[in-house]
Amino acid sequence: MNQIWFAIGCLGMALGALIFGFGAHNAQNERWRILFTLNFFIAAIASVLYLAMWTGHGQSIVYDRPTYWVRYVTWILSTPLQILTVTYLGGTSLAFTGAVVGADILMIATGFVATMSPKPINYIWYIVSCGFFIGMFYMLFNQYRSQANAKHPRSRRVFTKLITVHLILWLIYPVIWILGGTGFNLISSTVETASYTILDLVAKVGFGFLALNSFKQLDQAGEAPRLERVLS
Amino acid sequence: MNQIWFAIGCLGMALGALIFGFGAHNAQNERWRILFTLNFFIAAIASVLYLAMWTGHGQSIVYDRPTYWVRYVTWILSTPLQILTVTYLGGTSLAFTGAVVGADILMIATGFVATMSPKPINYIWYIVSCGFFIGMFYMLFNQYRSQANAKHPRSRRVFTKLITVHLILWLIYPVIWILGGTGFNLISSTVETASYTILDLVAKVGFGFLALNSFKQLDQAGEAPRLERVLS
Amino acid sequence: MNQIWFAIGCLGMALGALIFGFGAHNAQNERWRILFTLNFFIAAIASVLYLAMWTGHGQSIVYDRPTYWVRYVTWILSTPLQILTVTYLGGTSLAFTGAVVGADILMIATGFVATMSPKPINYIWYIVSCGFFIGMFYMLFNQYRSQANAKHPRSRRVFTKLITVHLILWLIYPVIWILGGTGFNLISSTVETASYTILDLVAKVGFGFLALNSFKQLDQAGEAPRLERVLS
Numbered sequence: 001m002n003q004i005w006f007a008i009g010c011l012g013m014a015l016g017a018l019i020f021g022f023g024a025h026n027a028q029n030e031r032w033r034i035l036f037t038l039n040f041f042i043a044a045i046a047s048v049l050y051l052a053m054w055t056g057h058g059q060s061i062v063y064d065r066p067t068y069w070v071r072y073v074t075w076i077l078s079t080p081l082q083i084l085t086v087t088y089l090g091g092t093s094l095a096f097t098g099a100v101v102g103a104d105i106l107m108i109a110t111g112f113v114a115t116m117s118p119k120p121i122n123y124i125w126y127i128v129s130c131g132f133f134i135g136m137f138y139m140l141f142n143q144y145r146s147q148a149n150a151k152h153p154r155s156r157r158v159f160t161k162l163i164t165v166h167l168i169l170w171l172i173y174p175v176i177w178i179l180g181g182t183g184f185n186l187i188s189s190t191v192e193t194a195s196y197t198i199l200d201l202v203a204k205v206g207f208g209f210l211a212l213n214s215f216k217q218l219d220q221a222g223e224a225p226r227l228e229r230v231l232s
Numbered sequence: 233m234n235q236i237w238f239a240i241g242c243l244g245m246a247l248g249a250l251i252f253g254f255g256a257h258n259a260q261n262e263r264w265r266i267l268f269t270l271n272f273f274i275a276a277i278a279s280v281l282y283l284a285m286w287t288g289h290g291q292s293i294v295y296d297r298p299t300y301w302v303r304y305v306t307w308i309l310s311t312p313l314q315i316l317t318v319t320y321l322g323g324t325s326l327a328f329t330g331a332v333v334g335a336d337i338l339m340i341a342t343g344f345v346a347t348m349s350p351k352p353i354n355y356i357w358y359i360v361s362c363g364f365f366i367g368m369f370y371m372l373f374n375q376y377r378s379q380a381n382a383k384h385p386r387s388r389r390v391f392t393k394l395i396t397v398h399l400i401l402w403l404i405y406p407v408i409w410i411l412g413g414t415g416f417n418l419i420s421s422t423v424e425t426a427s428y429t430i431l432d433l434v435a436k437v438g439f440g441f442l443a444l445n446s447f448k449q450l451d452q453a454g455e456a457p458r459l460e461r462v463l464s
Numbered sequence: 465m466n467q468i469w470f471a472i473g474c475l476g477m478a479l480g481a482l483i484f485g486f487g488a489h490n491a492q493n494e495r496w497r498i499l500f501t502l503n504f505f506i507a508a509i510a511s512v513l514y515l516a517m518w519t520g521h522g523q524s525i526v527y528d529r530p531t532y533w534v535r536y537v538t539w540i541l542s543t544p545l546q547i548l549t550v551t552y553l554g555g556t557s558l559a560f561t562g563a564v565v566g567a568d569i570l571m572i573a574t575g576f577v578a579t580m581s582p583k584p585i586n587y588i589w590y591i592v593s594c595g596f597f598i599g600m601f602y603m604l605f606n607q608y609r610s611q612a613n614a615k616h617p618r619s620r621r622v623f624t625k626l627i628t629v630h631l632i633l634w635l636i637y638p639v640i641w642i643l644g645g646t647g648f649n650l651i652s653s654t655v656e657t658a659s660y661t662i663l664d665l666v667a668k669v670g671f672g673f674l675a676l677n678s679f680k681q682l683d684q685a686g687e688a689p690r691l692e693r694v695l696s
Contacts, residue, residue, distance in 0.1 A: 030325055030327055041334045045338070051360065055357070093494055095501050096497075099505075106509070113516060116521075121519045121520070128515065256563065269562060280592070283588075283589075287585045
């Protein structure tokens with residue numbers, strides 16, 4: 001059963017990568033191209049992840065449960081690109097971009113350790129990982145939003161919507177983790193795999209379209225990211 | 233026999249690193265220093281790789297064949313520096329530099345999975361890796377070249393030569409892979425090791441000298457990379 | 465006994481991270497925030513390292529001695545941030561910042577190989593690692609200092625003090641390595657662990673305070689890093 005979901009994930013992400021890659025190729029200017037390129041790589045990395053699980057890689061038996069640790073290897077590459085998408089749109093300063101990316105990487109790394117730990121030590125690491133999650137979204141809802149609003153006074157609702165959707169989608173991951181075999185074991189392995197696959201598709205390809213739509217709204221309000229802002 | 237080739241690789245790369253490091257130390261300005269520094273690290277990383285294989289590290293028996301997986305660990309660090317050398321000379325925009333580096337990293341990562349896979353699954357991954365290879369060189373021959381030509385109207389031939397040599401050298405790697413024990417097993421382990429070593433020396437130290445020569449030609453045409461362009 | 469030192473390391477680093485994180489949150493401007501953020505992540509990564517060792521992770525028996533290889537995994541992330549702290553204060557150029565960070569990463573990577581090698585091969589790698597150490601501090605005492613002095617003529621003593629303390633602290637690591645089980649085995653495992661813990665606390669949290677103090681002195685002399693310099 002898991003194999004079917006890996007195939008769906010692989011092909012769905014590849015389709016997303018194709019669309020974003022085509023968008024990057026035909027982008028009318030560099031500002032759009034940066035956004036399409038980021039989303040292409042987010043989807044392409046995820047497609048490679050699902051292909052790896054589909055062809056039987058990246059899985060080990062860890063303390064009696066089959067564990068797809070390869071998810072964390074690819075998440076440590078793809079989630080910073082998702083943060084960069086959000087901070088690119090918001091014109092976030094270097095210090096805050098670095099801080100959010102840093103918290104994200106520590107969240108994934110400690111989540112990986114949680115996944116590879118025996119119970120009950122895994123719960124300690126789960127709590128640490130959730131701590132970085134909270135720190136990350138605290139920054140997004142406070143400093144990120146205030147910087148974005150200050151630079152885009154006519155587009156405040158765009159950013160509130162963007163990070164609220166971001167928060168809701170990313171909140172589901174630790175819920176699946178704690179309900180699945182990694183935590184309290186309340187859902188079956190197939191439900192766990194299916195949930196991660198659907199969530200990944202929505203959180204990566206779906207969120208990519210939301211980011212593109214946000215950019216369009218900023219552009220129409222005359223507030224799209226300027227290039228010099230990317231490096232400031 | 234392999235040991236001799238590892239020793240040649242280690243010492244050859246160390247000599248290259250010494251020359252490039254000396255060049256960086258005595259560079260007349262920051263623009264030259266960036267180029268020498270990039271090439272120093274490309275050669276230094278490769279020298280460390282060959283020392284590792286020489287001292288018996290980074291090798292495992294994978295599905296009955298001895299596999300030097302450590303090559304991929306160092307390639308994932310050194311090949312992006314080679315891309316940066318090329319995009320530095322060409323004054324490539326941020327979005328395209330990121331896209332070429334991203335395709336390169338995915339090419340090496342999927343090539344690593346191919347190398348660690350049983351037959352025939354390894355061929356699936358080999359094809360995926362070649363796909364990223366094609367995407368990378370498509371970008372170099374199209375967007376990269378058109379940006380480089382637009383910024384250096386008097387030096388078009390420099391860039392065509394640079395990326396043509398780049399393409400030819402990097403094309404030989406997947407050919408050795410498919411002929412060697414990782415693929416159809418048509419060449420012996422010693423021929424495979426010797427081929428990789430000679431190719432690495434030409435593709436890293438040799439290509440480094442070509443990059444330096446390209447810079448000199450750009451400089452003489454009054455079109456050498458300006459510093460502000462590195463970050464744009 | 466080791467467990468107590470891991471607990472001290474974990475809690476001490478967490479306390480440091482808390483102080484630096486609080487400083488970043490309340491920083492009066494972006495220039496201070498960058499410095500506090502860098503030091504927050506240096507301490508946070510180290511706190512996660514000690515938690516990992518405390519909960520029994522990241523250790524293997526390598527050639528009959530228990531080896532905490534996880535140290536190197538976190539050092540490869542945290543030491544570049546320490547270099548960035550120093551180069552941020554000094555207004556170091558891109559080429560030299562890259563060169564010092566590159567030498568640092570190669571030092572940690574080859575130190576890791578030394579730690580995982582049987583005797584006497586580990587001594588070859590130890591010498592290579594020390595080579596990158598010397599190269600790194602050669603650059604800090606020469607090019608780094610001359611660039612920093614040129615940009616901050618009234619604050620020369622700040623930089624000499626900063627990198628002298630830096631050198632002394634980092635020099636102790638290879639001394640513990642060669643005296644401990646990884647080298648000549650002249651000190652017990654507990655003394656080795658205690659030494660690393662105390663040294664880590666001084667070299668990360670203590671050095672963080674020195675960096676903050678250096679910034680303050682630069683600021684008072686009217687020579688604090690300007691933001692445009694961070695990316696130049």
